Amino acid sequence: EIVLTQSPGTLSLSPGERATLSCRASQSVTSSFLAWYQHKPGQAPRLLIYGASSRATGIPDRFSGSGSGKDFTLTISTLEPEDSAVYYCQQYGSSSLTFGGGTKVEIK
Amino acid sequence: QVQLVQSGAEVKKPRSSVKVSCKASGGTFSAYSISWVRQAPGQGLEWMGGIIPLFGSTNYPQKFQGRVTITADMSTSTTYMELRSLTPEDTAVYYCARCDRSGWYYFEDWGQGTLVTVSS
Numbered sequence: 001e002i003v004l005t006q007s008p009g010t011l012s013l014s015p016g017e018r019a020t021l022s023c024r025a026s027q028s029v030t031s032s033f034l035a036w037y038q039h040k041p042g043q044a045p046r047l048l049i050y051g052a053s054s055r056a057t058g059i060p061d062r063f064s065g066s067g068s069g070k071d072f073t074l075t076i077s078t079l080e081p082e083d084s085a086v087y088y089c090q091q092y093g094s095s096s097l098t099f100g101g102g103t104k105v106e107i108k
Numbered sequence: 109q110v111q112l113v114q115s116g117a118e119v120k121k122p123r124s125s126v127k128v129s130c131k132a133s134g135g136t137f138s139a140y141s142i143s144w145v146r147q148a149p150g151q152g153l154e155w156m157g158g159i160i161p162l163f164g165s166t167n168y169p170q171k172f173q174g175r176v177t178i179t180a181d182m183s184t185s186t187t188y189m190e191l192r193s194l195t196p197e198d199t200a201v202y203y204c205a206r207c208d209r210s211g212w213y214y215f216e217d218w219g220q221g222t223l224v225t226v227s228s
Binding site: 001033035037039044045046047050056086088090092095096097098099100101102 | 143145152153154155167169170203205212213214215216218219220221
């Protein structure tokens with residue numbers, strides 16, 4: 001099973017700032033099969049990024065993904081108040097799917 | 109876009125079982141896979157397994173093998189997740205999630221979630 005470790009656990013930033021979230025895999029993720037989700041309390045998770053860097057339908061371009069192999073990054077270029085949420089990475093390079101532990105983004 | 113509508117909240121006793129449903133509307137039910145993901149209080153997301161309705165094939169992580177059964181009814185476009193031998197640690201919100209192809213990938217659509225509470 002591929003273990004995904006996300007850091008930091010919590011990120012506290014002001015509107016307009018840049019957020020950089022990390023996801024590190026215990027082994028290389030095949031074909032960059034990595035996705036990112038945004039999860040707000042009381043709502044279902046929302047797909048942001050798939051294939052490490054492709055934005056899902058309707059996702060603002062302030063969200064971007066990068067990386068390959070074991071190291072992946074989600075960047076929110078200019079934080080908006082509505083970006084307050086927990087962000088999860090998920091790998092699908094292995095048929096046993098796994099999620100990271102999440103990074104909470106707080107907006108000051 | 110496919111909509112997934114789940115059954116309502118459940119309260120169960122330890123050692124019992126729960127069965128949660130997820131009905132899909134829109135799209136072609138057989139053309140994609142449905143997985144189940146849970147979130148315990150204060151915890152992250154955890155994949156419990158999934159099914160490809162067209163083939164009836166299932167995929168479970170080792171942690172849940174033998175305790176979870178996921179089935180699909182093509183006639184009603186509904187997927188079911190049954191979890192047995194419940195303990196308080198199974199208290200969680202359970203989501204169904206759809207992958208837009210027949211396999212194990214990322215999830216484009218999610219159900220609204222079903223709270224399952226396990227308590228004596």
